[in-house]
Amino acid sequence: MRYFGGISGGREFWLFSVGVPSVFWLVLMVCRQTVYLLEGIHANAWDTRREEVILQETRRGRRALQILGVECFTAHSAMINAQFSASSQELFQGENKLSPQTSWQGHHHIRHSRLPVTPGQKSEDLLLNCFTEILKQIAPKISSLPPDNPVAILLEYTSTLSGEKIREVWRFAWQKSAIQQPVEFVKGKGVGFIDYWLDYRIKDNAVLLIIALQIAPEQPEMTTETVVALLLANRLTQKTLAPLTLLHRPEKSSAGDLERGVLQAGDWVPVFPDTLKHLWLTGLHGEGALNSITLPGKAPFVAITNASAIHRPDMTLGHAGCAAPWLAVAAAAQAAQLRDEAQMIISSEQGQGDIWSAVVAPCDIQQENVT
Template sequence: MTVYMMQQIHANAWDKRREQFILKEVCRGRRALQILAAEHRTAHVAETQFTDTTDALLHNEDILFSQTSWDGQSSIRHSRLPDSVDVLPQTQVSSAFAELLQTLTEPLSHLPQDNPVAVLLESSSSLPDAQVRDLWQQAWLESDLTPPMAFIPGHGLMAVDHWLDYRIQDKSVLLVIALQIAPRQPDNTAEVVTGLLLGNRLTQKTLPPIALLHRPELSRPDPVALQEKVEQAIDWVPLRTTALQHLWLAGISGTSEGYQCAIVAQGNPPLASVDPAIGIHNINEFLGNPGRAAPWLAIAAAAQAISRTPAPHMIISGEQDSESVWITVVSPLASHKENTA
């Protein structure tokens, strides 16, 4: 009896430790970032200023047609920003940064002057990355914004996943700047500029969020694997399997394995609840491939749509130089509080 009781105590202690570990990992997985501001500019606008093009994106307004590219090639099927004709790429990038900072000055100005701003800069351009970074720093200095700014390493939604793991209690806000201007191979591409201001729910109490960006999941191009990741992505929110109303496909070639897997997933819950007539938005089809800006454009559009009509959106986006895809959810503000795990 004594031996049995000792074994039982040991087993109970192991079960309790395992339960605590699972709970901690679930809470860690369900971390999310506040979306404090979301701006985007595409060829849907006729003027140079940042204006709300969310309706055009939600209605899949097709502006992908053959035209002369930035480097003078004729009959290239792509979409161009309205002020890109006869403008040098470096001038266009500088103007885009200046205009984007004008729209972001208002939320950034409400932050404490010593509140750090971490910048993730993503660029698909014929300009070298170092030159694009220099142009951003120049625009930041000319904007007279006072918060200290520093670049962070990484790219795409991997940077969000890393931030949720290691910087969830950081006082810094995360500013994502993504653009594709004058791409090296313009065929079937889209010129876009996107800005997202993200904050930690544990530390950011100054600005009111408009939506939440949840933990992304990376899937290999396999139907079973992608279905599992889609289900995991909605579980991180968490959502009912019938809750999704919009699906964004961004930066995924129609001939890729990842795209075929995404099509298969649309026939299964939770994506089966999305109305294909009005709820599916394949950015590559009506705008062109936004390159590295693809996931950020979809997230910004989803956040702006949620600010009008609260409903969860899922984004499936391509991974650069890979057949794999990322899956994430943008949701209206949740009632539950952030866990410190």
């Protein structure tokens, strides 16, 4: 045989005709197999990371705040120094308190509900009494925390009283309470602030005190007066006080997307289809109000088939302004504690199209660990 200009025998023939191609294909197969294994390792690593991210985000979504204390004054309160539990049953049962009466501005036959007042009492004096009584109930809980435990205060109000006046009255009541813990005022609005807190301050030692009120509104027709206090804490850091109930992460949706929003809010707990026993609706209007009517009987409200399980404070008390969602949360927390039943709140803030859905549930509802 002649190869590369020379004469070669049979061994050289088989070496060049079979051996060299075999080595070439063997090297090619090894390279291809290596590439395949590397791709598989990369895909497995990506899948593992994807599962970790999904689990991390699920746990992040299923964060919740402890409800350590609830105080609220409404038209159901026989007197300002009465505890909220004394009037919560009337609020739960939907006792109607709307009636034509004289407003703070002196207008007669205005249909609304008001906090109980004494003859000649001014609105700022009423507010001071409310703040004083609320702090009288909340102070022992805060004082049982370490002396250096911060208290973050969210103060929301709807009133003809100026913001400066309301803050002045609050500071005076706080000083009288003799609470020693350091205080910081935080900026926020509505239930969306809970979503923010769960995202960015879940590992804080600070407890969150929400004070929301409506007193002497500018347009009192079909409104109610209320002062609400909620003391909340992070489950990861607060171990001193036993929580009454849990406020789970709220979910934002539009009126047209309401069904998805309530399903996601239920999944943040998570709740079984028959777990939710009561539904609180407040601040809803237009399409949101219409869509909320169709929710009972569907997931996650399959257990809500009776009208008595649907609570509408706006219809029995009047709209509570910026305090409306917090009034519903306070009432739901009281009901969840007393009845050991999960409650959902669907609320919308005045002048906004966003709808927030959130679950208040007993502390023993099964939930994944959160981080």
